[in-house]
Amino acid sequence: MNRTEDIHQAGSSDLVECGVIPHQVTLRERPVLTVLASVHFIHIMDFMMMLPLGPQFIKLFDVTPQQFGMLISAYAFSAGVCSFLASFFIDRFDRRHVLILLCAGMGIATLICALATDYTMLLLGRIVAGGFSGMLSAIIFAIVADIIPEHRRGVATGTVMSAFSIVAVVGMPIGMLLVNLIDWRAPFYLLTAVSCLMMVVALRVLPSLRDHLIHHQERHPVRQLRAIFWVRNHLYAFALIAMLMFAGFSVSPFISTYMVINVGMAEIDLPYLYFFGGLATFFAARMLGRLADLHGKRKIFGVTAALSVFPILLLTHLSPVPTVFAVGIATLFMMLVSGRFVPAMALVTASVTPRLRGSFLSFNISVQQLSAGSASLLAGSIMGISANGALTHYDSVGVIAAIATVLSILLAVKVDSYQE
Template structure:
């Protein structure tokens, strides 16, 4: 295809790194806000006396709201300067997260989660769009690796610290912490993120519906959307119920759960950088195929850890974090280059909606597949592994059809 297009924003290498770090920080709070719900599952189900299925709905509410906001944002995202739009959305996300911490009931928490999803659901798309606008494709694997370290940092420090604080105070406290960090990052982003408006000149006077139509008429975009959906669905068929299964079936205590996230996050902190660099060196598609193939092993094992030792469980869960999240580095580098640059924001926002829908549907499917027996043990979790592996393989096959702008 045409040469990969990055808009000339005249930033130095050091400024580029500062930009990536701020974007990674924003991604960190956004991911942590979503992830902290899953290990808090046992506390929330007890605090509100709700079923596992209702907890799954609480997780899905965020992602469905994020998907809906992404569809709405696709009407306007390429019609505004990127920096200003990101700052406004991120500030509102911080306010919604604060509201989560203040929620006194299940219903008010559900409402706050919906609000957080509405404002935060577009952040990943905005971040990936800005990276694609600024960083050339040849370096984008490494740049995505930096952004993906936000996942690692959230699991290494954010989730364990959040669980520790929640265990010694209440489940409300982690949300207060996330909101506080977010407000600080809003101020930092004002000074670091450059003005990005090259796309405004490139798209001309195209109306919002016309912009969406242009994105949806491109077969390559549709292929990329299907790829994203399958990648996310594979992971989130399993992820939301790991904590509940590990405590109910594998015999881990609540104090053991942070070790899972600490070990997995620490490993991905290093593996993300390696995968990003190798993606640029040997090719994004080849690296995706390697990582996604290896990921099948921990996908199959993580739902079969009942009766295993704590060390064996930590090895399996760590491999799960490394390879399941590792797929997304070359995968998202490919997706970010699959969109036409003049409609990149619309494309990435629709892609984010597709991913949010995949998260929500996967969490709902998993919540209805698993059930508890009379002894309180989780049953049928292995079916989530089967679904995850099937969608992972489908994603690998679809990836071969994606064409990138380079």
């Protein structure tokens, strides 16, 4: 039986100063983190499930690359705007109630997507899903910051973030299996059911999380914005993340569509892209985290980001090749493009004083989502469909992504770490 670590009532203002909220009841960390990771899994899979469905939507709804890019960017823009707005009021409520309410909203959003009969209804579903996803991200990491001491918060964050790899290795293959056996709606019905299940589990497992209300200090929104955005180092950190998201999400939403239409991969083989990519990312992320601790975040980020330029260009210039080779290139792309976020996020998180870190990270989620949305929108507007049905100008998108990656390396040099 796994040992469960407990957090007991501390009663000291020192704990509040270092970022841990004292709780009036004993909290069992592991079940709470499991619930948070499971909820994180839902909205990550909801987003990622759209990526391999590009070929389906092009055939069923007769959408163009621009319209498919809009499905991705609308989700990201909605998530960015909602997480930004949520950062001003989300601390006023019991976090348990907020999480359960947002989980219900996520279930409704995935149901709208599953019931969509045309492009407009699907777009509406993606906007609603994006809004709830952005707020879910904010509340999940706020709970982690509230209940986990700083010296163990990295491991706890890694536990929650492991949902991404689980989605790629387990969720996506199951989702694509349902698509192949039933239709494209099946994964969204599944996510609706899982959302309802997690509401019940969260209701039973999560205790009331209200103690942050006792220690919460109201800050005028304008003062909060000034504290975050009037510091040059913060702006460099935001710019670094923006460039990374732009580089990744100008390419990744169209990988599946490009692989099927241009490279000649069978749709039934698409799960292999995400299975091997997720598996490689799972191990690479941990290795890069250890290397960043040993050799410095900035140095490891620079090396990883520079190496990621090669699979970006290879993938976006790929012609018809055997499936094994295509999967290998895509795996290298996912491993390095996702892996470079590990040292980058460590660098960005260290760039701000602990007093402002919670608000800073909420705004950081907004920057990430808005950058991802802009990238998808721009890439979709650049790409087109030739007379024979192939995607065009994906190679140009790859060059833009490579340039954005180089700019991110230059920006990383400007980001200084706050000395605690």
